[in-house]
Amino acid sequence: xxxxxxxxxxxxxxxxxxxxxxxxxxxxxxxxxxxxxxxxxxxxxxxxxxxxxxxxxxxxxxxxxxxxxxxxxxxxxxxxxxxxxxxxxxxxxxxxxxxxxxxxxxxxxxxxxxxxxxxxxxxxxxxxxxxxxxxxxxxxxxxxxxxxxxxxxxxxxxxxxxxxxxxxxxxxxxxxxxxxxxxxxxxxxxxxxxxxxxxxxxxxxxxxxxxxxxxxxxxxxxxxxxxxxxxxxxxxxxxxxxxxxxxxxxxxxxxxxxxxxxxxxxxxxxxxxxxxxxxxxxxxxxxxxxxxxxxxxxxxxxxxxxxxxxxxxxxxxxxxxxxxxxxxxxxxxxxxxxxxxxxxxxxxxxxxxxxxxxxxxxxxxxxxxxxxxxxxxxxxxxxxxxxxxxxxxxxxxxxxxxxxxxxxxxxxxxxxxxxxxxxxxxxxxxxxxxxxxxxxxxxxxxxxxxxxxxxxxxxxxxxx
Amino acid sequence: xxxxxxxxxxxxxxxxxxxxxxxxxxxxxxxxxxxxxxxxxxxxxxxxxxxxxxxxxxxxxxxxxxxxxxxxxxxxxxxxxxxxxxxxxxxxxxxxxxxxxxxxxxxxxxxxxxxxxxxxxxxxxxxxxxxxxxxxxxxxxxxxxxxxxxxxxxxxxxxxxxxxxxxxxxxxxxxxxxxxxxxxxxxxxxxxxxxxxxxxxxxxxxxxxxxxxxxxxxxxxxxxxxxxxxxxxxxxxxxxxxxxxxxxxxxxxxxxxxxxxxxxxxxxxxxxxxxxxxxxxxxxxxxxxxxxxxxxxxxxxxxxxxxxxxxxxxxxxxxxxxxxxxxxxxxxxxxxxxxxxxxxxxxxxxxxxxxxxxxxxxxxxxxxxxxxxxxxxxxxxxxxxxxxxxxxxxxxxxxxxxxxxxxxxxxxxxxxxxxxxxxxxxxxxxxxxxxxxxxxxxxxxxxxxxxxxxxxxxxxxxxx
Numbered sequence: 001x002x003x004x005x006x007x008x009x010x011x012x013x014x015x016x017x018x019x020x021x022x023x024x025x026x027x028x029x030x031x032x033x034x035x036x037x038x039x040x041x042x043x044x045x046x047x048x049x050x051x052x053x054x055x056x057x058x059x060x061x062x063x064x065x066x067x068x069x070x071x072x073x074x075x076x077x078x079x080x081x082x083x084x085x086x087x088x089x090x091x092x093x094x095x096x097x098x099x100x101x102x103x104x105x106x107x108x109x110x111x112x113x114x115x116x117x118x119x120x121x122x123x124x125x126x127x128x129x130x131x132x133x134x135x136x137x138x139x140x141x142x143x144x145x146x147x148x149x150x151x152x153x154x155x156x157x158x159x160x161x162x163x164x165x166x167x168x169x170x171x172x173x174x175x176x177x178x179x180x181x182x183x184x185x186x187x188x189x190x191x192x193x194x195x196x197x198x199x200x201x202x203x204x205x206x207x208x209x210x211x212x213x214x215x216x217x218x219x220x221x222x223x224x225x226x227x228x229x230x231x232x233x234x235x236x237x238x239x240x241x242x243x244x245x246x247x248x249x250x251x252x253x254x255x256x257x258x259x260x261x262x263x264x265x266x267x268x269x270x271x272x273x274x275x276x277x278x279x280x281x282x283x284x285x286x287x288x289x290x291x292x293x294x295x296x297x298x299x300x301x302x303x304x305x306x307x308x309x310x311x312x313x314x315x316x317x318x319x320x321x322x323x324x325x326x327x328x329x330x331x332x333x334x335x336x337x338x339x340x341x342x343x344x345x346x347x348x349x350x351x352x353x354x355x356x357x358x359x360x361x362x363x364x365x366x367x368x369x370x371x372x373x374x375x376x377x378x379x380x381x382x383x384x385x386x387x388x389x390x391x392x393x394x395x396x397x398x399x400x401x402x403x404x405x406x407x408x409x410x411x412x413x414x415x416x417x418x419x420x421x422x423x424x425x426x427x428x429x430x431x432x433x434x435x436x437x438x439x440x441x442x443x444x445x446x447x448x449x450x451x452x453x454x455x456x457x458x459x460x461x462x463x464x
Numbered sequence: 465x466x467x468x469x470x471x472x473x474x475x476x477x478x479x480x481x482x483x484x485x486x487x488x489x490x491x492x493x494x495x496x497x498x499x500x501x502x503x504x505x506x507x508x509x510x511x512x513x514x515x516x517x518x519x520x521x522x523x524x525x526x527x528x529x530x531x532x533x534x535x536x537x538x539x540x541x542x543x544x545x546x547x548x549x550x551x552x553x554x555x556x557x558x559x560x561x562x563x564x565x566x567x568x569x570x571x572x573x574x575x576x577x578x579x580x581x582x583x584x585x586x587x588x589x590x591x592x593x594x595x596x597x598x599x600x601x602x603x604x605x606x607x608x609x610x611x612x613x614x615x616x617x618x619x620x621x622x623x624x625x626x627x628x629x630x631x632x633x634x635x636x637x638x639x640x641x642x643x644x645x646x647x648x649x650x651x652x653x654x655x656x657x658x659x660x661x662x663x664x665x666x667x668x669x670x671x672x673x674x675x676x677x678x679x680x681x682x683x684x685x686x687x688x689x690x691x692x693x694x695x696x697x698x699x700x701x702x703x704x705x706x707x708x709x710x711x712x713x714x715x716x717x718x719x720x721x722x723x724x725x726x727x728x729x730x731x732x733x734x735x736x737x738x739x740x741x742x743x744x745x746x747x748x749x750x751x752x753x754x755x756x757x758x759x760x761x762x763x764x765x766x767x768x769x770x771x772x773x774x775x776x777x778x779x780x781x782x783x784x785x786x787x788x789x790x791x792x793x794x795x796x797x798x799x800x801x802x803x804x805x806x807x808x809x810x811x812x813x814x815x816x817x818x819x820x821x822x823x824x825x826x827x828x829x830x831x832x833x834x835x836x837x838x839x840x841x842x843x844x845x846x847x848x849x850x851x852x853x854x855x856x857x858x859x860x861x862x863x864x865x866x867x868x869x870x871x872x873x874x875x876x877x878x879x880x881x882x883x884x885x886x887x888x889x890x891x892x893x894x895x896x897x898x899x900x901x902x903x904x905x906x907x908x909x910x911x912x913x914x915x916x917x918x919x920x921x922x923x924x925x926x927x928x
Contacts, residue, residue: 098810098812099698099702100698100810100811100812101698101810101811101812101841102698102701102702103810123702124702143647144645144646144647144651146645146647150644150645151644154622154645155644155645157651158618158622167894167898171894172894173892173894173895173898174892175895176872177808177810177870177871177872178810178841178870179808179809179810179811179840179841179842179871179875180614180618180619181608181610181614181619181808181837181842181875182608182808182872182875183607183608183610183874183875183876183877183878183879184872184873184874184878184879184887184891185887185891185895185896185899185917186655186659186663186899186903186917187608187621187654187655187658188895188898188899190621190651190654190655191650191651191654191655191902193651194647194650194651195650196647199650211701211703211704213704234563234566237566237675238587238588238675239675240675240750286704287754290751290754344643344645344646345643346562346564346565346641346642346643347564347565347643348564348565376643376644376645377565377642377643377644378643378645406642407641407643408640408641408643408646408648410646410647410648411643411645411646411647412647413647414647414648415648415649423649427648427649428637428638430631430635430637431637431639431649431652432649434631434637434652434905434906435650435652437904437905438650438655438902438905439650440901440905441898441901441902441904441905442898453649453650454649
């Protein structure tokens with residue numbers, strides 16, 4: 001029995017079987033995905049235990065799904081039928097904060113909130129804020145988590161300098177190190193990042209840290225059209241002001257977000273009536289005087305770029321708006337959204353892309369609204385369409401339109417199972433085959449999170 | 465005959481055979497590497513021609529080496545015996561500078577100088593400056609070129625958003641796009657970057673651009689010990705001043721660099737006599753007043769951190785010093801250096817690492833001097849030791865000491881053939897085997913730059 005073997009590795013208290021597995025471990029936070037109860041969940045305490053668990057699973061051909069906080073939105077951390085879950089809740093230690101090299105070394109179960117609380121007193125920041133601070137670093141690495149600050153700092157892959165990881169063979173590798181540059185063979189770090197647990201289980205990460213600016217300001221600019229919003233982004237970024245985040249929120253989403261959070265931004269009725277979309281920009285700086293100067297200059301610039309008005313929000317209101325924006329997904333879920341789309345397109349293509357989406361929504365009698373990372377082209381759409389067949393076709397067409405605009409089907413949520421059909425259908429078959437061969441290189445037995453990211457069983461060493 | 469097939473693809477004027485191949489194409493700029501005359505050189509004009517050339521090579525089992533400007537230092541672009549060279553000199557067009565999305569789309573033969581000349585008038589910069597502006601972007605991508613600005617901007621892999629590339633099968637893939645974030649399958653872009661032409665031939669790159677700050681200042685601080693130099697780096701970076709570059713130069717290298725460039729920095733004799741190492745810091749800003757304020761504050765801080773003195777160099781002297789530093793390799797070559805080492809270690813480990821290197825040099829009667837990127841831990845050492853056997857052992861030990869300090873054998877030059885023995889010897893065999901399996905996934909016939917990066921013939925689909 002695999003469960004006996006797991007208990008021998010992790011200790012009987014750290015293996016739950018069948019009905020004893022917590023319901024919480026059977027789902028993630030995505031919409032419309034079916035929970036799956038695994039055969040068992042194992043909670044290893046060390047890398048050696050993780051490796052031993054994987055070796056047993058490989059020997060017995062049992063699927064293995066890694067689990068951090070379970071806050072994913074694509075189904076990547078939902079267990080595989082008949083498989084086991086490796087939960088990292090006992091590997092949640094910040095092993096080191098190395099200020100001389102400005103890196104943190106963390107176990108995969110460490111949450112973003114936990115790390116941020118440790119870094120703030122040191123004047124440091126790990127600058128990836130995907131919007132859910134209870135998310136684990138292991139999950140962030142596995143999905144290449146992004147978030148609002150990507151316009152300034154990039155995403156997870158730009159801040160992970162090295163990994164320890166367990167291959168599908170049970171072998172343990174360490175990659176990278178406490179340095180930002182290396183050209184010493186293929187970059188295995190980058191390959192594991194974003195692979196959603198299908199190539200390796202991450203057991204340790206070395207993260208790049210940055211000085212933490214003390215001062216922030218938030219500007220809110222309503223615009224009459226989405227074209228004007230998108231047109232403002234390039235000049236703002238080109239100005240060199242280095243915005244921390246550049247978000248757009250459409251009028252319906254703004255109403256939902258602020259109502260859900262109980263915020264009144266004090267926008268006059270006449271402005272609100274004319275505003276079809278809002279641009280939210282946050283600046284940060286180490287110097288209060290520079291921040292004030294930049295904020296004032298940016299407000300003038302936004303007015304020149306066609307903003308109906310520009311509001312520099314008081315700190316409390318600014319933080320409340322950003323926090324509400326981070327919770328937009330929950331507002332959308334509460335409002336009964338049937339699906340969430342996470343397309344990325346070149347940022348200048350956002351208006352034409354959204355126009356296409358509007359046409360697709362209208363043609364199917366669906367409501368599709370959203371907000372997104374205007375600075376980096378990542379569009380989050382809430383899809384309201386109760387009919388599953390109609391919705392499935394609509395979402396597929398929305399993703400296909402993203403590809404047609406030079407984009408990708410997921411900016412930060414990942415493929416998992418949620419976008420698997422569309423990804424398989426829309427991605428170049430040559431690349432899919434190449435990815436399957438890479439999968440085989442890491443996981444010859446095909447036990448690591450099978451059925452996620454890649455649809456077909458891995459090829460057994462075959463090539464065209 | 466393969467040469468007839470190449471002529472049919474590229475046109476007879478664009479294929480040189482045997483003795484007609486230019487000597488320039490038979491070597492790179494590395495030290496002590498043997499030139500190799502290829503069977504032929506093909507100069508395709510389009511991606512389709514590149515793919516056709518690779519398909520013919522795969523069919524006939526002929527090695528293919530990609531070639532940009534040939535400025536590499538590791539032998540990666542030296543032809544393979546009996547193989548062909550694909551030169552990108554006819555694919556050197558900047559296809560687009562997309563200011564709305566802040567990206568450039570370039571062919572692989574475009575040089576850094578060519579791109580920078582096109583970007584400067586637009587107020588944009590591609591921020592990777594590896595020190596040799598005649599280098600091609602294709603070569604930069606293939607070696608993950610770094611350079612002095614990595615402490616602020618990272619390296620090539622942080623600025624390449626997408627690629628078009630030809631696999632060893634002759635299949636063409638496109639990866640990524642005009643966006644900074646995506647989680648849509650494995651990151652093939654990052655895997656190709658730094659693979660030194662062994663996984664794919666890059667035929668197009670999408671590069672991330674940044675606003676170009678107008679103002680720079682250069683600070684030069686002599687220190688009495690290397691420990692003090694290294695100790696100053698963390699506080700400077702942590703201050704949030706965001707230095708563009710943070711370089712150290714040892715006393716011998718400083719004398720060589722300045723003499724070679726004919727620069728007199730006006731450092732008083734008594735200071736110079738006490739200085740064992742120099743720290744050079746460049747700041748940049750969009751605002752002259754902020755730059756001036758930061759420069760003054762940094763000068764005070766450097767004095768507190770133990771600098772013997774601090775000089776804010778006039779613009780001309782600052783540029784001359786940085787330019788001379790960029791040419792340190794050539795100064796070293798002119799001085800008769802026998803080898804160049806490019807280790808990266810955690811930046812805080814530079815002093816203890818250099819102490820170990822000093823002991824290794826003394827034990828073998830060798831002179832090892834250098835300069836490097838103190839901000840990112842990348843140490844460049846010039847090794848003077850005429851005896852090839854002694855030198856080989858010494859370099860191997862210097863690289864091994866780098867690994868022992870948590871580093872990697874190459875920060876930016878790559879493995880090529882120059883560091884192949886040491887890389888093979890020092891790298892984890894599990895990772896080497898994994899890399900070989902990845903190589904097979906891209907290049908099943910093993911024709912792409914064989915014998916570079918990975919020592920053994922690729923495994924044929926085997927796994928442990």
